[in-house]
Amino acid sequence: MKYFKLPDLGEGLQEAEVVEWHVQAGDTVKADQLLVSVETAKAIVDIPAPYDGVVVELCCAAGSLLHVGEPLLGYEGEESGTVVGRLDAGSGSEEDRFCVGAAPSTQAHLGPRAAPAVRQLAKQLGLELSGLQGSGAGGAVTRADVEAAAQAALDKFGGEKLRGVRRSMAINMARSHAEVVPVTLYGDADLHRWGKARDPLIRLGQAIAVACKAEPLLNAWFDGKTLALKLCPQLDLGIAVDTPDGLFVPVLRDVAARSKTDLKAGMQRLRAAAKARAIPPQEMLGATITLSNFGTLFGRYANPIVVPPQVAIIGSGGIRDEAVAWQGQVVIHPMLPLSLTFDHRVVTGGEAARFMQVLVTALELPEAED
Numbered sequence: 001m002k003y004f005k006l007p008d009l010g011e012g013l014q015e016a017e018v019v020e021w022h023v024q025a026g027d028t029v030k031a032d033q034l035l036v037s038v039e040t041a042k043a044i045v046d047i048p049a050p051y052d053g054v055v056v057e058l059c060c061a062a063g064s065l066l067h068v069g070e071p072l073l074g075y076e077g078e079e080s081g082t083v084v085g086r087l088d089a090g091s092g093s094e095e096d097r098f099c100v101g102a103a104p105s106t107q108a109h110l111g112p113r114a115a116p117a118v119r120q121l122a123k124q125l126g127l128e129l130s131g132l133q134g135s136g137a138g139g140a141v142t143r144a145d146v147e148a149a150a151q152a153a154l155d156k157f158g159g160e161k162l163r164g165v166r167r168s169m170a171i172n173m174a175r176s177h178a179e180v181v182p183v184t185l186y187g188d189a190d191l192h193r194w195g196k197a198r199d200p201l202i203r204l205g206q207a208i209a210v211a212c213k214a215e216p217l218l219n220a221w222f223d224g225k226t227l228a229l230k231l232c233p234q235l236d237l238g239i240a241v242d243t244p245d246g247l248f249v250p251v252l253r254d255v256a257a258r259s260k261t262d263l264k265a266g267m268q269r270l271r272a273a274a275k276a277r278a279i280p281p282q283e284m285l286g287a288t289i290t291l292s293n294f295g296t297l298f299g300r301y302a303n304p305i306v307v308p309p310q311v312a313i314i315g316s317g318g319i320r321d322e323a324v325a326w327q328g329q330v331v332i333h334p335m336l337p338l339s340l341t342f343d344h345r346v347v348t349g350g351e352a353a354r355f356m357q358v359l360v361t362a363l364e365l366p367e368a369e370d
Contacts, residue, residue: 001056003071009045016040018064027055039164043281053077113140125150165246172307179224181344184303187356189363192333201293202264207362209235209256215355219288221309222346238287241274248274251287300337311346315339
């Protein structure tokens with residue numbers, strides 16, 4: 001019997017919650033038959049059987065939160081070789097990938113013994129391993145020990161544990177607060193040259209593409225640990241979408257190379273899929289810069305949060321008519337408030353100001369035909 005572990009579900013997806021089991025212990029399954037559905041911070045993901053076999057045991061119940069590499073189920077089948085593709089959870093030996101219960105290391109340990117996934121969970125929950133009593137072999141701290149300690153703290157505090165998208169948001173915001181050195185720049189775009197039927201989201205995407213061409217450093221990824229900077233060859237724009245389940249950020253690919261009609265269709269499709277929780281995980285990954293169009297709800301300016309490895313995010317407030325000076329006269333024009341937050345570890349104030357200037361200039365041009 002082998003214990004199949006939660007596979008690698010894509011870049012940045014290191015944990016998932018079991019939503020529904022589609023098999024039970026004792027069931028005979030066929031290759032590619034659906035075994036379990038899990039929820040990541042991005043979407044619902046279905047995990048299939050790698051080959052024909054029999055489910056011996058389920059290692060966790062619906063609602064359990066697992067990290068990549070932790071066991072999902074005990075499985076017996078005809079294949080004895082390595083399982084590849086969707087159930088290949090990483091490199092290493094077959095034992096490392098698919099089996100649990102290996103003998104503990106005989107090397108000396110500094111501090112409490114715990115698996116890497118358990119240490120990561122404790123870190124995310126703000127728990128010190130040194131303060132936990134391990135119930136595993138040789139006194140090792142287990143996932144159950146960490147979860148029990150977290151639940152005890154939660155019971156003392158009251159409330160409910162965050163799950164899914166909101167849990168991911170909490171972790172990402174804490175990471176941003178710990179790593180990024182944010183500075184926010186504000187500006188306004190005068191939209192009086194636009195037609196009456198305004199479509200600001202598409203124009204914003206196109207204008208951001210122009211600004212990124214002028215200042216490529218804002219369309220980049222930065223690794224603060226290695227101090228490595230990667231300029232991104234194309235603009236993959238993350239679009240923040242508000243839903244009852246939390247904030248989703250689907251990615252509109254290669255914005256600069258697409259027509260207005262294509263961008264509009266792509267954006268509508270991504271937003272609808274995000275709201276329906278039907279968007280594929282790969283379409284939530286790889287954004288090079290993000291747009292938060294919060295003005296459709298309320299507000300003028302904000303301090304949008306940069307989420308590493310990105311180095312910039314643009315916030316778009318609500319368009320409103322304002323009195324402005326134009327050709328020596330006071331006139332009423334529609335104004336679009338903009339906020340640009342950038343990581344000052346990478347981007348200088350001058351680069352951010354030039355980016356914002358190009359962005360505003362592009363937005364203030366008359367609306368062109370597709």
